[in-house]
Amino acid sequence: MRKRLLTADTGAVALLLALWALFFWRLLTPNVIDQASLVNGDFSGQFVAFGAYQYQRLTVGQIPLWNPYNNSGLPFIADTQAAVFYPPRLLTIALSAVSGSWTYHALEIEMMAHVLLYTLLFYTFARRLTGSVYGACVAAIIAGYGGFITGYPPLQLALLEASVWLPLAALGILQGIPIQITGTAGGQTIRWRWLALAGFALGLSWMAGHPQTSWFLTYLLVAYAAYRLYAGRYRWQTLIVCTALLGAIAGGIAAVQLLPTFEYIGRTARSEFAFDAKGGGFPFQDVAQMLFPGTVSTWSPLYIGLPGLALALLALTQGTQHEKWFWGGVALFALLWSLGARSPVYPLFYSILPGANVFRGQERAAFLFANALALLAGMGAAWLISSAAAINNEARRGLLRTLRAALWAILALAALVFALWLGNPPAYSSVGIFARSALVALATYALLTLALREQVARTVYALLALLVALELFAVNMDNHAVFAPVPPARQLDFSPPPLVARALEDTDTPFRVDGNYRDLYGNYASLYGLMDIRGISPLFLEGPHTLIQTNEPVNPRAWEIFAVRYVFSDWNELPVASEIVLSAADRFGAANLHRLCDPRPFAWLVYDAQVVNNDEAAYALLAQPDFDARRTVILNRDAGITLSGQRPENAQAVVTAFAPEAFTIEVSTPAAAILTVAQPDYPGWRVLIDGQPADLLRAYGAVVALALPAGQHTVEFVYEPLSFRLGALISLLTWGALLMFAVGIGIRYGRH
Secondary structure, eight states: OOHHHHHHHHHHOOOOOOOHHTTTTHHOOOOOGGOOOEOHHHIIIIIHHHHHHHHHHTTTHHHOOBBOSSSTOOOOGOOOGGTTTTTHHHHHHHHHHHHTSSSSHHHHHHHHHHHHHHHHHHHHHHHHHHHHHHHHHHHHHHHHHHHTTTTTTTTHHHHHHHHHHHHHHHHHHHSSSSSOSSOOOOTOOOOOOHHHHHHHEEEEETTTHHHHHHHHHHHHHHHHHHHHHHHHHHTTOOOOOOOOHHHHHHHHHOOOOOOOOHHHHHBBBBGOOHHHHOOOOOOOOGHHHHGGSSSSSSSSSEEEEEEHHHHHHHHTTOOOOTTTTHHHHHHHHHHHHHOOOSHHHHHHTTSSSTTTTTTOOOOGGGGHHHHHHHHHHHHHHHHHHHHHSSSSSHHHHHHHHHHHHHHHHHHHHHHHHHHTTTOOGGHHHHHHHHHHHHHHHHHHHHHHHHSSSSSHHHHHHHHHHHHHHHHHHHHTTTTTTESSOOOOOOOOOOOOOOHOOOOOOOSOOOOEEEOOOOOEEETTHHHOOOOOOOOOOOOOOOHHHHHHHHHTTTOHHHHHHHHHEEEEOOSSSSSSSSEEEEEEEEEEEEEEEEEEESSSOOOEEOOOOEEEESHHHHHHHHHHHOTTTTEEEEEEESSSSSOSSSSSOOEEEEEEETTEEEEEEEEEEEEEEEEEEEEOOOOTEEEEETEEEOOOEETTTTTEEEEESEEEEEEEEOOOHHHHHHHHHHHHHHHHHHHHHHHHHHHHHHHO
């Protein structure tokens, strides 16, 4: 019996591998003519570009704590989507180093590997939960190739990678908290090693770089543990211990990234978002895409396929698996949450559930909805193959009546839409969607009718599983919103384009540019090594963001404060004096590279200061047309020195060494001065004046400055954040403890 089960599991895994290879065959094929790739956009502009920066730094033995190339500079390790220490990303970088370079396809392989891992983990979890190879296989197919995972997550890579650890974490809860449905909890004991596995998986999710998804997962795991503890009649205090263990392990594993992120998030522009900005979610009509994908929007994350939906309903109405109520509740709660402010659920928990008021885009709760429904579909499939033949005739007739009613409803809606859109050629593509759904509904009804008979041929179950896969593949495979019919090598040129190459020829560094989303779209400045004041990282320091994003599309004040020397624009003339040093075409059309005639140096000595109480006052003063930011510095507090008010002719500040986390400025000043530096003001930067520690000031509400006495000085800036050092220590201890724990378990099992 055990051998047959192992053979069945091996066959299921082989099937999942084959389906994965089929779904991504155009990304896997060596034939260049047939190759496809993930579309340009966030995947390339955010993840490939930041991955390239990680690769460049890590392969020479440097930890990328700071990134000077985007957003005028940002704490790279604290940017969640950078996922600097996420183990699979480190593996991708290591393999890329072995192959010789960082490529677009390297990150595509990482994405595909996560989808495969997700289906295998989901199979394992569903297999343990349902006890059915068939049910687990159906659940894994729906989870891996439904509308959520195959929609925008492959392009929003952090979201995908934070999602895939749900089944492993849930498996840890399932195995760690055993339940005897009848009787009491007598004789049952918590299996702490399995709960440690759940904490480990949760920690990996937090390291993957999408905190909102990991936040959803955290609450799901606590709720799942609470459910199983209640069902098993454990003492309520056990939940506190289990939650603490999950939090300690997950937090410890991810501390090296979480502590810098917590330090960063409160200083970003996103910290000011109010309820209206955070309450967005699906429109009500998006629920229709559970039946008719693609009719409301490009993405259909609520879609699990009509056969999958029918099987999930079977689980809820007929299945004997007691956990159906928990996962059904998760699906309903997640669906209501995904509507955001349109539903009473999100507003209800906004102020009382820790973390609920932090994130935008509540439609991402579709992550939980899709997983719960996939699991329910697996339960329905398990019931169908094991128990459906045993139900009485009355129950069978009731089920068939329900199926017929659902079928007629879908057919009637499809016919209505067809009638309304008849003679309207632009809408014919939508008519095709409804027609396909109608055909799938007919096929689902026919197969379920056969499967509900007392005597059922095994081929019926095989055909039903095949229909599940075929429908999902027909809808999601080669989705043009996700895949482009071009090889990955043609998606992104890793060589600097002409305008960027011309700016890089300037060796009088450091300086910044205003890419204005031309050749430096997204975070490509990190790819080419050109310091840009812009970027698409979702976290942007509030001070720089306020100065840079004011008065779009150009802002000479921001150019002044952040030492911008070159501006990418299709304008022939800028508001300040400049010369066009090169004209060329980029992806958006004709563009010019302007060199400002009198750019502010990266380091500049000022001999007059004005003190204000807050950043808003600094911005207001800076916005005055007659204010000279090069003559007068705006400080957040008194500098403690007496300034002459006049700049000496021989005053000089020269950057003699520059690296992302350290730079040196040689200063010569005949009078006391304020050294202003086009470096964002952020904790973790320390400064030494002639080897002695000094205090930093906040200038213009965004950058750093410091007071200098008259004379010759060597000023050194070093980025050594305490949050990173403390987080690294906690993570090292946690990983070490888990490794020792795993070795101990291995030795014990080896002895037996």
